[in-house]
Amino acid sequence: xxxxxxxxxxxxxxxxxxxxxxxxxxxxxxxxxxxxxxxxxxxxxxxxxxxxxxxxxxxxxxxxxxxxxxxxxxxxxxxxxxxxxxxxxxxxxxxxxxxxxxxxxxxxxxxxxxxxxxxxxxxxxxxxxxxxxxxxxxxxxxxxxxxxxxxxxxxxxxxxxxxxxxxxxxxxxxxxxxxxxxxxxxxxxxxxxxxxxxxxxxxxxxxxxxxxxxxxxxxxxxxxxxxxxxxxxxxxxxxxxxxxxxxxxxxxxxxxxxxxxxxxxxxxxxxxxxxxxxxxxxxxxxxxxxxxxxxxxxxxxxxxxxxxxxxxxxxxxxxxxxxxxxxxxxxxxxxxxxxxxxxxxxxxxxxxxxxxxxxxxxxxxxxxxxxxxxxxxxxxxxxxxxxxxxxxxxxxxxxxxxxxxxxxxxxxxxxxxxxxxxxxxxxxxxxxxxxxxxxxxxxxxxxxxxxxxxxxxxxxxxxxxx
Amino acid sequence: xxxxxxxxxxxxxxxxxxxxxxxxxxxxxxxxxxxxxxxxxxxxxxxxxxxxxxxxxxxxxxxxxxxxxxxxxxxxxxxxxxxxxxxxxxxxxxxxxxxxxxxxxxxxxxxxxxxxxxxxxxxxxxxxxxxxxxxxxxxxxxxxxxxxxxxxxxxxxxxxxxxxxxxxxxxxxxxxxxxxxxxxxxxxxxxxxxxxxxx
Numbered sequence: 001x002x003x004x005x006x007x008x009x010x011x012x013x014x015x016x017x018x019x020x021x022x023x024x025x026x027x028x029x030x031x032x033x034x035x036x037x038x039x040x041x042x043x044x045x046x047x048x049x050x051x052x053x054x055x056x057x058x059x060x061x062x063x064x065x066x067x068x069x070x071x072x073x074x075x076x077x078x079x080x081x082x083x084x085x086x087x088x089x090x091x092x093x094x095x096x097x098x099x100x101x102x103x104x105x106x107x108x109x110x111x112x113x114x115x116x117x118x119x120x121x122x123x124x125x126x127x128x129x130x131x132x133x134x135x136x137x138x139x140x141x142x143x144x145x146x147x148x149x150x151x152x153x154x155x156x157x158x159x160x161x162x163x164x165x166x167x168x169x170x171x172x173x174x175x176x177x178x179x180x181x182x183x184x185x186x187x188x189x190x191x192x193x194x195x196x197x198x199x200x201x202x203x204x205x206x207x208x209x210x211x212x213x214x215x216x217x218x219x220x221x222x223x224x225x226x227x228x229x230x231x232x233x234x235x236x237x238x239x240x241x242x243x244x245x246x247x248x249x250x251x252x253x254x255x256x257x258x259x260x261x262x263x264x265x266x267x268x269x270x271x272x273x274x275x276x277x278x279x280x281x282x283x284x285x286x287x288x289x290x291x292x293x294x295x296x297x298x299x300x301x302x303x304x305x306x307x308x309x310x311x312x313x314x315x316x317x318x319x320x321x322x323x324x325x326x327x328x329x330x331x332x333x334x335x336x337x338x339x340x341x342x343x344x345x346x347x348x349x350x351x352x353x354x355x356x357x358x359x360x361x362x363x364x365x366x367x368x369x370x371x372x373x374x375x376x377x378x379x380x381x382x383x384x385x386x387x388x389x390x391x392x393x394x395x396x397x398x399x400x401x402x403x404x405x406x407x408x409x410x411x412x413x414x415x416x417x418x419x420x421x422x423x424x425x426x427x428x429x430x431x432x433x434x435x436x437x438x439x440x441x442x443x444x445x446x447x448x449x450x451x452x453x454x455x456x457x458x459x460x461x462x463x464x465x466x
Numbered sequence: 467x468x469x470x471x472x473x474x475x476x477x478x479x480x481x482x483x484x485x486x487x488x489x490x491x492x493x494x495x496x497x498x499x500x501x502x503x504x505x506x507x508x509x510x511x512x513x514x515x516x517x518x519x520x521x522x523x524x525x526x527x528x529x530x531x532x533x534x535x536x537x538x539x540x541x542x543x544x545x546x547x548x549x550x551x552x553x554x555x556x557x558x559x560x561x562x563x564x565x566x567x568x569x570x571x572x573x574x575x576x577x578x579x580x581x582x583x584x585x586x587x588x589x590x591x592x593x594x595x596x597x598x599x600x601x602x603x604x605x606x607x608x609x610x611x612x613x614x615x616x617x618x619x620x621x622x623x624x625x626x627x628x629x630x631x632x633x634x635x636x637x638x639x640x641x642x643x644x645x646x647x648x649x650x651x652x653x654x655x656x657x658x659x660x661x662x663x664x665x
Contacts, residue, residue, distance in 0.1 A: 160597055160598075160623070163595070163596045163597065164595040164596060164597060164623055165595075166596075167594075167595040167596035168595060171595075181503070181504065182499075182502040182503060183502070184504075185502055185503065185504055185505070185508065186504050186508045186534070187504065187508070187512070187533050187534060187535075188533070188534040188535055190508070190534055192504070192505065192508060196502070293531070293534055293535070293536070294529055294531055294536040294590075294598070295529075295536070295598060296597040296598035296599070296600070296621075296622055296623070297622065298600055298622050299622055300597065300622055300623050313624075314624050314625075314639065316639075317637055317638070317639060318636075318637045319637060364641035365639065365641070366594055366595075366639060366640070366641050369639065422609075422610060422622070422625075423610060423624055423625030424610065424625075428625075
């Protein structure tokens, strides 16, 4: 608790007002801790725009969302028409709606870039594990938010997309069908589903999301930002007690981010004004047809930001389950023959793998598809403990590590592309390879991240003044 | 920790009131979670549907709505019926033995999965993730289908294929055959979907 501060009677009215507030609410203190005296590394590069941009998109989504709710009707009978009403009859309604729909895709672009930044510079490593975990939780919330929001226009893609995703839950053994019934509130996706998704989309999930964003930033400001060199700037402090390689967030990065915001808005508004559907990627053509529970469109696919995971779901066929069983068996053999583990550990491994293989063969491939899809996201939470590399940043890792990351990115994009396409045999095969690589990349991290010739990490960040 | 000795009776009461509070919290949550269940109105909407099938020509399909789901009625041609016995080794569950009583009613547990061989009735929802498969009655090679395609249904979502009796092909995402709903003939051309003689 701060002591009550008296201010000189000669101070200006503004200073007196601020002092009055500061004695009752830590306004100046918050401003200093999070803006004017929050020291961020001075060597931030291009990838560091995306954190600030995600806040901007969040604000855009909340503001446009508030205005859309004023005209939208969450009723299966009139929902589709009310969206068209916003587009045609509400003054400037089309602009607000396109901002919101483009904002959804923009949110994922920005967040994927933000996550990629964390991945290559080791921003999830000690002591930033919680920053990363809060971030992954935000990503999950964002997926829930996007999925439930997509049902609201009540078009064909909305309807059948929701039907497929809700049915994912019914693949869970024993409780699945009842769980799916609880989510839908009816035996098929219907009015009850639309109403509750509306409630989740506009109230429940955004509240959780905002709380998580605050937690993400508080955790970040507690430990300080990482940087492209992965050097802890707090280790080298100047005589004033501030990091020598740090600069106050305000004004340096606030001004810096204006550049990023300007470029972002240039692209964002171009899309809104000239290509709001982005060739069917941001707004799918089938969603301009009202939902018809009796007829699935001939080609259905989720919006692009879900397709990498959707591809993994589709890749999990009976053949894939057999391949996974063989991989599990081979890794058990490897552990028994080649590692120096105690015999008890080996027995536990063999029993564990045997149980896993029995389970793999017992439950349907459909269920394992859901497990693979969910596991691909949940695995991200464990990244801080999977990576055992002695250095944080990709800059000081062996060159072949960069190739592993490059292949990872390429396959992730390929998986995303395949998820948009209709199913095909060659596509499924490639998706299966991609899925195995994705999981291998993360699950084998404790092994491969330690291998190779690491470069010397400098004591101070590398930075050329400009 | 302070040096004051712990007052064990105070602690007991703290734990007791904490538990009481937790029970109250759970009890309050029950009505909230219960609202997620289907409402009485949704439950009541499941009445049976009567269909006149006289207008369906051989090789044609009629779709009706029952409990919000599409129900197909297909009048198969004699060639389509004959084809059913030739492809059994390509199917995952040719004799409808999985999940007895759930997917296929007893009276449809035969090769054609129907009461009358030519009339096929099924819920048009893929057992994978609930999309509605499309008609692919034309045989032979075509996109997304094998070259020896015998005619049937293709799910656009994840590529599961079913034969003309709604039986799923091997190694496809869908685990089960298409569901045959409870149904019965009121007369030669009147079909009641949603109820059968066992009910």
